[in-house]
Amino acid sequence: MHGYRSNKDDLLRRLKKIEGQIRGIQKMIEEDRYCVDILAQLAAVKAATNKVGLSLIDSHTRGCVANAIQEGDGSKHIEELLEVIRIFTK
Amino acid sequence: MHGYRSNKDDLLRRLKKIEGQIRGIQKMIEEDRYCVDILAQLAAVKAATNKVGLSLIDSHTRGCVANAIQEGDGSKHIEELLEVIRIFTK
Amino acid sequence: MHGYRSNKDDLLRRLKKIEGQIRGIQKMIEEDRYCVDILAQLAAVKAATNKVGLSLIDSHTRGCVANAIQEGDGSKHIEELLEVIRIFTK
Amino acid sequence: MHGYRSNKDDLLRRLKKIEGQIRGIQKMIEEDRYCVDILAQLAAVKAATNKVGLSLIDSHTRGCVANAIQEGDGSKHIEELLEVIRIFTK
Numbered sequence: 001m002h003g004y005r006s007n008k009d010d011l012l013r014r015l016k017k018i019e020g021q022i023r024g025i026q027k028m029i030e031e032d033r034y035c036v037d038i039l040a041q042l043a044a045v046k047a048a049t050n051k052v053g054l055s056l057i058d059s060h061t062r063g064c065v066a067n068a069i070q071e072g073d074g075s076k077h078i079e080e081l082l083e084v085i086r087i088f089t090k
Numbered sequence: 091m092h093g094y095r096s097n098k099d100d101l102l103r104r105l106k107k108i109e110g111q112i113r114g115i116q117k118m119i120e121e122d123r124y125c126v127d128i129l130a131q132l133a134a135v136k137a138a139t140n141k142v143g144l145s146l147i148d149s150h151t152r153g154c155v156a157n158a159i160q161e162g163d164g165s166k167h168i169e170e171l172l173e174v175i176r177i178f179t180k
Numbered sequence: 181m182h183g184y185r186s187n188k189d190d191l192l193r194r195l196k197k198i199e200g201q202i203r204g205i206q207k208m209i210e211e212d213r214y215c216v217d218i219l220a221q222l223a224a225v226k227a228a229t230n231k232v233g234l235s236l237i238d239s240h241t242r243g244c245v246a247n248a249i250q251e252g253d254g255s256k257h258i259e260e261l262l263e264v265i266r267i268f269t270k
Numbered sequence: 271m272h273g274y275r276s277n278k279d280d281l282l283r284r285l286k287k288i289e290g291q292i293r294g295i296q297k298m299i300e301e302d303r304y305c306v307d308i309l310a311q312l313a314a315v316k317a318a319t320n321k322v323g324l325s326l327i328d329s330h331t332r333g334c335v336a337n338a339i340q341e342g343d344g345s346k347h348i349e350e351l352l353e354v355i356r357i358f359t360k
Contacts, residue, residue: 002212002214002215003215004209004215004218005212008209008210011209012206012209012210015202015205015206015209016206018202019199019202019203019206022195022198022199022202023199025195026192026195026196026199029184029188029191029192029195030188030192032182032185034182035182035183035184035236035239035240035243035244036240036260036261036264038184038236039233039236039237039240039264039267039268040264040267042229042232042233042236043233043264043267043268045229046226046229046230046233046268049222049225049226049229050179050226052222053179053219053222053223053226054172054175054176054179056215056218056219056222057172057175057219058172059215060215060216060219061168061171061172062165062168063215064215066159066164066168069156069159069160069164070159070160070162072160074156074159075152078151078152078156080216081151081216082144082147082148082151084216084219084220084223085144085147085175085178085179086144087219087220087223088175088179088219088223088226089140089143089144089175089178089179092302092304092305093305094299094305094308095302098299098300101299102296102299102300105292105295105296105299106296108292109289109292109293109296112285112288112289112292113289115285116282116285116286116289119274119278119281119282119285120278120282122272122275124272125272125273125274125326125329125330125333125334126330126350126351126354128274128326129323129326129327129330129354129357129358130354130357132319132322132323132326133323133354133357133358135319136316136319136320136323136358139312139315139316139319140316142312143309143312143313143316146305146308146309146312147309149305150305150306150309153305154305170306171306174306174309174310174313177309177310177313178309178313178316230359233359234352234355234356234359237352237355238352241348241351241352242348246339246344246348249336249339249340249344250339250340250342252340254336254339255332258331258332258336261331262324262327262328262331265324265327265355265358265359266324268355268359269320269323269324269355269358269359
């Protein structure tokens with residue numbers, strides 16, 4: 001149903017990797033590792049999260065939003081989409 | 091024609107204001123004003139530019155993109171839209 | 181030693197929470213939840229990661245960077261700090 | 271005095287360019303140009319503004335902040351610097 005259905009496995013794989021990175025950062029802090037190295041890892045998590053978000057926005061637009069527009073019921077979906085974009089560009 | 095036609099005056103007014111802010115920042119630098127005050131102005135320009143961008147993305151989605159989808163020709167427009175979102179979330 | 185030593189527990193607690201959020205997002209995808217709700221959670225992770233990063237930049241600047249500057253050896257540390265800021269403002 | 275004094279000309283040149291880009295965008299809107307082309311220009315302004323900001327943060331840290339730290343008076347300056355970084359990473 002949802003636009004992301006066809007790339008569910010890919011999304012899950014990427015989120016699993018982000019989860020591992022977050023655990024790695026916790027370990028770095030426990031081991032008193034150098035702040036700059038930890039920050040580089042955090043920036044990587046931020047970028048990876050952004051990419052997963054863009055991928056979801058992509059499939060959502062092609063799926064749910066495009067369908068709703070075709071059925072003449074796009075207004076609410078476009079509103080929602082723009083709200084999400086607003087959050088992600090902050 | 092374009093989605094932004096109905097709020098052209100609003101967009102121009104906001105861009106005029108940003109132009110004035112950029113000139114104000116040049117004056118601050120010429121007058122050797124404090125860096126932090128200049129940075130606050132630059133952050134304001136960045137935020138204002140982002141808002142104009144979101145406003146254009148809004149009217150573009152409701153206009154050009156929605157029209158193309160309704161005419162069964164949405165694919166290229168969605169691709170373009172997502173490319174623009176990608177640039178703006180970086 | 182490191183600037184973040186005094187707030188290690190706070191950082192770990194926040195990272196644990198982010199890890200939980202990432203796992204929650206995976207569950208949402210497995211359960212075919214609505215894309216926009218998933219995106220809202222992803223945006224929350226992005227914001228939380230950014231806040232942990234800023235907190236580390238804060239303690240790093242007050243700790244390592246300030247120490248190095250006081251010992252007349254700040255140049256390399258400032259270079260590193262700015263590189264990290266550059267990555268985080270992208 | 272200020273950290274940015276030595277690259278004042280470079281900063282002014284870049285701000286002049288941004289000012290020209292903003293004027294160009296106004297012209298594009300007046301001429302009903304395609305939204306996506308306008309958005310590409312806006313993204314360029316956002317990126318250029320960010321770069322000027324990073325350049326100012328750079329010279330400010332090496333100048334004012336480093337001086338204040340060396341004189342044992344860094345606390346207020348570091349606080350200010352972090353506030354600026356916070357605004358720029360939003």
